[in-house]
Amino acid sequence: MKKSSYHMTTEQFRTEGKKVIDWIADYYENIDKYPVLSQAKPGEIKAALPENPPQTGESMEVMMCDLDEKIMPGITHWQSPNFYAFFPSNTSFPSILGDLISSGLGVQGMIWATSPAATELETRVLDWLADMMGMPEKFKSTSTGGGVLQDTASTSALTAMIAARERATNFQSNKTGIQQKLVAYISTQTHSSLEKAAKICGIGSENLRMIVVDEKFAMRTDLLKEQIQKDKAAGLTPFFICAALGTTSSNAVDPVRKIGEIARKENCWFHIDAAMSGTAMVCPEFRHFQDGVELADSYCFNPHKWMFTNFDCDVFWVGNREELINTFSILPEYLRNQATESGQVFDYRDWHVQLGRRFRSLKLWFVIRHYGVEGLQFHIRNHVKLAQNFTQWINESDDFELFVEPPFNLVCFRHKAGDDFNMKLMNAVNATGKAYFTHTKLNGQVVLRMSIGQTNTEENHVRDTWDLIREIAREIS
Amino acid sequence: MKKSSYHMTTEQFRTEGKKVIDWIADYYENIDKYPVLSQAKPGEIKAALPENPPQTGESMEVMMCDLDEKIMPGITHWQSPNFYAFFPSNTSFPSILGDLISSGLGVQGMIWATSPAATELETRVLDWLADMMGMPEKFKSTSTGGGVLQDTASTSALTAMIAARERATNFQSNKTGIQQKLVAYISTQTHSSLEKAAKICGIGSENLRMIVVDEKFAMRTDLLKEQIQKDKAAGLTPFFICAALGTTSSNAVDPVRKIGEIARKENCWFHIDAAMSGTAMVCPEFRHFQDGVELADSYCFNPHKWMFTNFDCDVFWVGNREELINTFSILPEYLRNQATESGQVFDYRDWHVQLGRRFRSLKLWFVIRHYGVEGLQFHIRNHVKLAQNFTQWINESDDFELFVEPPFNLVCFRHKAGDDFNMKLMNAVNATGKAYFTHTKLNGQVVLRMSIGQTNTEENHVRDTWDLIREIAREIS
Structure with a gap:
């Protein structure tokens, strides 16, 4: 018999949806039972999945069963409280529910008219955040700037660099292509996304200067000034400087005010990449780290890293929205509408x-409202305190050494037995499945990174992981 | 008393999550009661939201109440069966549940090691889709190419253009910046995202040639050839051609084979943008529209438009993945790992x-498995049939005329009373809240677009909307 519809009915959705909610709750209750780092071998997951798609539909029961048996062994558990790798990409239950409603409504908010609430809630929430984090007034929609949600800090960096390129060329490179010799500045420790952005936007990685850092891995502004003068003397045009508020390797904080002043003087766009550490600005006691932030043209941070909001969610603020709009605006006939033409909407x-x-x-609205400013501050401070505890244990240990003083929640340390030993130690700890952390290189040395920011990480997790690291270090010594 | 945690417990999540599932089911059962196009005025939604964030947390009950009262009036209902505007951005219950699990797991799959299943399921599903849509073997991971999910067709177009730029410059422009005079080709009807891409990647909109179209709004390849010769004679380097499989204004199909042959001969990267209409390739009877697809270097289409998969989900295939990887690869120390270095993984x-x-x-996996190939074909064919019915009604009408024969599910038509009347008619229909459709301009004339692709659109919806359009046309005549 020919079916008249293959859609899932609302009744089925009620039943199956509730099972999925329970599946997720069960997952979080049992997350300790999974190895944090997936132990799957290359090709193993793919091989477990059929080579051909199903000709006829399958039941949710079969799909959920495959999820458990075929997909879960290939999951690295970013939401495990024992995930200390990279930077966190955390979530929380209010965020999951807010995102579920977004999936359910299925609105596509490309322009105001295609869902006024999608635009206006975003504007309101990003104004809230600007206040919550002590940002300059110009970043607010009620002033000359405003905020917009991007997918990632990579995209924000690219967006900033393109707007900078346009400002530097009187908005001509959008039309003629790049004709000037433009030069951008970052530090040797700045995130790789800035190099990717320089490539994508046609500037080229050779025109991205990587300024050497000081002993705390922060950009040396004396060398920045020197390089700018050298480039200008060579007939090049400096147009963009990025400061990191918390580098990826070691969480180093570039001197925001000094760099901002140089950027102002040299007519460079000043972007601040605070992808992970920006969240700490919710607590006033950390804001001294971004003294001078009012000199920035743009700023980004990721609630999807440390603000309990699931991926993807990057906040991007600018001080002058007109420059951004002049850079990216395109208005084909099929998107024309009265609201846009009135000029009253974003x-x-x-x-x-x-x-x-x-x-x-x-x-993001659900997260801020569930936790309140107070709840966000509480959990951020707790993570920083756990990092301080871990730092103290390192300092008290005979075998380990702290590599650099942590400003926030990332602890960089190493065993005194050398690079090979540290790599072996890290791989051995990760192979237990009880914790997952990653490494970097600083001054040519292997450094282990303990990044403490997962939503549910508490003191016992950090303490157990420290015990595990020491135990394995003794075993492989 | 000081709280020791502000997190929602798993028990609360079970309760609140199930309420949200019911809220979504209720929404779909009652979607007819909302005006399809939001009737909110600029600033109205924002004004209903408090100016300051909450200091202490709030309950889900209060938040859900605000969702109903303050957000819903600002929603344009993309999931209404009476949504015929732009192109669909549809979803389905299996997709919502798959996305919910993705939010719950919260994995960040930037590299294989950070969740092997996220990479390998993606590879498998995109190989499935290549087979389901009759794509050339080279687009599969088992051959020289492969597929990857992007957010939107805009990003895919940008990605293709950058890879093309690198291939044309022997992968030098990534390093030195753009030094050659590169020229790209689209038609006057190609989506605006291609112009945006030319700006972003540093080529410039003046170096993007918009080739005039024929009476069916498809690119004229005689003029394409002519323009390429002219540009070469002027010392410019043609590097990129984009063909549209279904333009945004009128769903016109560019001659894929002819353009592909020109691209081959002129060493240009050949990208096919099938954002909406690509989904039709699931049905073999439509594949003649992309005869010559094996000549393409890259191809994109959006399951988030017409394949019942919620936003964002764009499929991007390339025939040679090495070129893509050489263009975008960056490997900082903090992302180094054994699997990447083994070369065995994507x-x-x-x-x-x-x-x-x-x-x-x-x-996407949930959607394909729930519907099966058969279910997807059934609903695609149904939408096309509804568009054919609508076309017939237009043809039988005295007051309306068909503007161009629809290849798939978009009907372009107009009332015979002229441009102003058509705009007035469209705005009046949309103001009823009973249906929402949009316009474009073709040959300088206002044309109304009836885009039939929302998941739940059935014959009665299209019939009622046609009655409504005629009724309002009579009223305002």
Whole structure:
């Protein structure tokens, strides 16, 4: 018999949806039972999945069973409280529910008219955040700037660099292509996304200067000044400087005010990449780290890293939205509408690379409202305190040494037995499945990174992991 | 009393999550009661939201109440069966559940090691889709190419253009910046994202040639050839051609084989943008529209438009993955790992602009498995049939005329009373809240677009909307 519809009915959705909610709750209750780092071998997961798609539909029961048996062994558990790798990409239950509503509504907020609430809630929430984090007034929609949600800090860096390129060329390179010799500045410790951005936007990685850092891995502004003068003397045009508020390797904080002053003097766009550590600005006691932030043209941080909001969610603020809109605006006939032409609304498609956009602000709104400013501060301070405890244990240990004083929640340390030993130690700890952390290189040496920011990480987790690291170090010594 | 945690417990999540599932089911059962196009005025939604964030946390009950009262009036209902605007951005219950699991797991699949299943399921599902849609073997991971999920077709177009730029410059422009005079080709009807891409990647919109179209709004290849010869004679380097399989204004199909042959001969990268209409390739009877697809270097289409998979989900295939990886690869120390160094795995961060990535393939896997090939074909064919019915009604009408024969599910038509009347008619229909459709301009004339692709659109919806359009046309005549 021919079916008249293959859709899942609302009744089935009620039943199956509730099972999925329970599946997720069960997952979090039992997350300790999974190895944090997936132990799957290359090709293993793919081989467990059929080579051909199903001709006829399958039941949710079969799909959920495959999820448990075929997919879960290939999951690295970013939401495990024992995940200390890279930077966190954490989530929380209010965020998951906000995102679920976004999926359910399925609105595509490319322009104001395609869902006014998607635009206006985003504007409101990013104004809230600007206040919550002590940001300059110009970053607010009520002033000359405003915020927009991007997918990642990589995209924000690219967006900033392109807007900078346009400002530096009187908005001509969008038309003629790049004709000037433009030069951008970062430090040797700045995130790789800045190099990727320089490539993508046609500037080229050879025109990205990587300024040497000081003993705390922060950009040396004396060398920045020197390099700018050298480039200008060679007939090049400096146009963009990025400061990191918390580098990826070691969480180093570049001197924001000094770099900002240089950027002002040299007519460079000043972008601040605070992808992970920006969240700490919710606590006033950390804001001294970004003294001078009012000199920035743009700023980004990721609630999807440390603010309990699930991926993807990057906040990007600018001080002058007109420059951003002049850079990215395109208005084909099929998107013309009365609201846009009235000039009374924001059309966020003109604030970034993509056209289409998901209703991302819902999840952030849910997070801020569930926790309140107070709850966010509480958990951020708790993570920083756990990092301080870990630092103290390192300092008290005979076998380990702290590599650099942590400003926030990332502890860089190493065993005194050398690079090979540290790599072996890390791989052995990760192979237990009880914890997962990663390494970097600083001054040519292997350094282990203990990044403490997962939503559910508490003191016992950090303490157990420290015991595990020491135990394994003794075993392999 | 000081709280020891502000997190929502798993028990609360079970309760609140199930309420949200019911809220979504209720929404779909009652979606007819909302005006399809939000009737909110600029600033109205924002004004209803408090100016300051909450200091202490709030309950889900209060938040859900605000969702109903303050957010819903600002929603344009993309999931209404009476949504005929732009192109669909549809979803389905299996997709919502797949996406919910992705939010719950919260994995960040930037590289293979950070969740092998996120990479390998994506590879498998995109190989499935290549087979389901009759794509050339080279687009499969088992051959020289492969697929990767991007957020939008805009990003895919940008990705293709950058890879093309690198191939044309022997992968030098990534390093030195753009030094050649590169020229790209699209038609006057190609989506605006291609112009945006030319700006972003430093080529410049003046170096993007918009080739005039024929009476069916498809690119004229005689003029394409002519323009290429002219540009070469002027010392410019043609490097990129994009064909549209279904333009945004009128769903016109560019001559794929002819353009592909020109691209081959002129050493240009050949990208096919099938954002909406690509989904039709699931049905073999439509594949003649992309005869010559094996000549393409890259191809994109959006399951988030017409394949019942919620935003964002764009499939991007390339025939030669090495070129893509050589263009986007960056490997800082903190992302080094054994699996990457073994060369046995894909690290998808090297296939696109962003670094971080959500586990997007889960929702697509759920959709394909729930519907099966058969179910997808059934609903696609149904939408096309509804468009054919609508076309017939237009043809039988005295007052309306068909503007161009629809190849798939978009009907372009107009009332015979002229441009102003058509705009007035469209705005009046949209103001009823009973249906929402949009316009474009073709040959300088206002044309109304009836885009039939929302998941739940059935014959009665299209019939009622046609009655409504005629009724309002009579009223305002």
